[in-house]
Amino acid sequence: MELTxxxxxxxxARRVAQEFSNGDVVTLGIGLxxxxxxxxxxxxxxxxQSENGVLGVGAYQNDTNRDCHITNAGGVxxxxxxxxxxxxxxxxxxxxxxxxxxxxxxxxxxxDAEGNLANWCIPGKFTPGMGGAMDLVVGTKxxxxxxEHTAKGAPKIxxxxxxxxxxxxxxxxxxxxxxxxxxxxxxxxxxxxxxNSSLDDxxxxxxxxxxxxxx
Amino acid sequence: MxxxxxxxxxxxxxxxxxxxxxxxxxxxxxxxxxINELIKTPLTGFTLISNDTGEAGINxxxxxxxxxxxxxxxxxxxxxxxxxxxxxxxxxxxDLQPQGSLAERIRADGAGLGGILTPVGIGTDIEKGKxxxxxxxxxxxxxxxxxxxxxxxxxxxxxxxxxxxxxxxTRNFNVLMPMAADIVIVEAEHILDEPLSPDEVVVxxxxxxxxxxxxxxxxx
Numbered sequence: 267m268e269l270t271x272x273x274x275x276x277x278x279a280r281r282v283a284q285e286f287s288n289g290d291v292v293t294l295g296i297g298l299x300x301x302x303x304x305x306x307x308x309x310x311x312x313x314x315q316s317e318n319g320v321l322g323v324g325a326y327q328n329d330t331n332r333d334c335h336i337t338n339a340g341g342v343x344x345x346x347x348x349x350x351x352x353x354x355x356x357x358x359x360x361x362x363x364x365x366x367x368x369x370x371x372x373x374x375x376x377x378d379a380e381g382n383l384a385n386w387c388i389p390g391k392f393t394p395g396m397g398g399a400m401d402l403v404v405g406t407k408x409x410x411x412x413x414e415h416t417a418k419g420a421p422k423i424x425x426x427x428x429x430x431x432x433x434x435x436x437x438x439x440x441x442x443x444x445x446x447x448x449x450x451x452x453x454x455x456x457x458x459x460x461x462n463s464s465l466d467d468x469x470x471x472x473x474x475x476x477x478x479x480x481x
Numbered sequence: 482m483x484x485x486x487x488x489x490x491x492x493x494x495x496x497x498x499x500x501x502x503x504x505x506x507x508x509x510x511x512x513x514x515x516i517n518e519l520i521k522t523p524l525t526g527f528t529l530i531s532n533d534t535g536e537a538g539i540n541x542x543x544x545x546x547x548x549x550x551x552x553x554x555x556x557x558x559x560x561x562x563x564x565x566x567x568x569x570x571x572x573x574x575x576d577l578q579p580q581g582s583l584a585e586r587i588r589a590d591g592a593g594l595g596g597i598l599t600p601v602g603i604g605t606d607i608e609k610g611k612x613x614x615x616x617x618x619x620x621x622x623x624x625x626x627x628x629x630x631x632x633x634x635x636x637x638x639x640x641x642x643x644x645x646x647x648x649x650x651t652r653n654f655n656v657l658m659p660m661a662a663d664i665v666i667v668e669a670e671h672i673l674d675e676p677l678s679p680d681e682v683v684v685x686x687x688x689x690x691x692x693x694x695x696x697x698x699x700x701x
Contacts, residue, residue, distance in 0.1 A: 352649055400607065434605065
């Protein structure tokens with residue numbers, strides 16, 4: 267059965283949420299990675315950092331608490347959890363670059379078996395820019411890529427990225443609707459096959475070679 | 482006491498082809514009053530240093546829409562399809578910089594530093610044209626300071642001494658840019674007659690050259 271986009275994203279977001287430990291300081295990319303906070307396991311509370319200068323991002327605003335001066339990095343109005351704070355761009359990036367973020371979850375255009383990530387530029391076609399992604403990935407203790415396994419059927423997990431890199435040799439884990447991979451010094455290791463997929467399915471939709479070591 | 486001016490008076494300080502810094506992150510904490518006036522002038526050819534170029538046709542996006550910007554040094558343009566299109570058509574020069582490096586380069590200028598050493602961008606296209614240096618066996622890029630002729634920033638509160646304070650996530654680049662420009666114009670939502678408490682001041686008033694009373698023009 268073909269999954270809808272919403273179902274695909276939910277599967278990925280739910281799996282990402284399992285990677286957080288109580289008290290983790292976490293930065294989440296715009297879109298799919300941000301959805302992971304909806305599925306936090308019981309007893310796991312995390313501190314979400316947003317690059318525009320909010321530490322302790324809470325729920326989205328509603329009609330009772332609108333405040334256009336508090337947004338997340340996607341420009342969406344958010345609340346700030348008790349104990350949170352607002353900082354300027356220098357402090358925000360000091361947190362990232364300086365190694366104070368436990369887990370970072372980002373999307374990708376391409377990711378490869380060497381742990382390289384490309385997510386800011388398709389030369390000649392679409393160049394949104396890196397925003398804070400390059401600073402973020404350099405300093406984070408763990409970097410998880412959460413993305414749909416393919417783009418219009420084409421593999422996104424490659425032997426070697428062909429697009430301009432966001433960072434070299436830094437990705438620790440890839441979570442898609444089909445699979446969970448760890449990236450070891452020797453390459454990709456398939457750790458989980460998601461319920462709607464199979465080893466065959468993963469092999470045919472993954473460009474990179476991988477070792478199978480299911481947990 | 483810092484001189485109070487109107488947005489129309491503020492644009493008198495601008496000249497074509499200057500380098501300008503404009504605070505804000507997407508639509509949060511953007512000094513719109515000066516932008517609204519600047520787009521009415523015949524001035525053009527600016528180099529814009531800002532986090533992003535906002536959204537098409539609004540806030541900082543107006544500067545792009547009105548053709549005022551020759552070159553933009555920013556971290557992200559994806560939220561403004563007009564910027565992306567101009568870039569694809571080679572009608573605007575875009576110098577994309579990692580956001581944290583952009584912030585530190587502005588600070589470096591304001592803090593009298595010759596630049597910064599950062600691991601960000603090592604192994605990527607960002608390295609191109611930049612000097613590398615090894616410190617304690619780790620490689621860094623040398624990122625040079627960024628200076629502007631004029632910085633226009635937003636503040637939530639300003640007192641008559643030019644001291645600034647902020648609400649929510651409006652601090653972003655508004656806190657750094659006043660250190661790194663020859664002329665600093667601040668649009669404050671609330672001008673306070675009593676001085677801010679020394680404990681509340683985020684940007685010291687000595688950086689502020691001119692203040693605009695945003696409240697008088699209905700910014701919220």
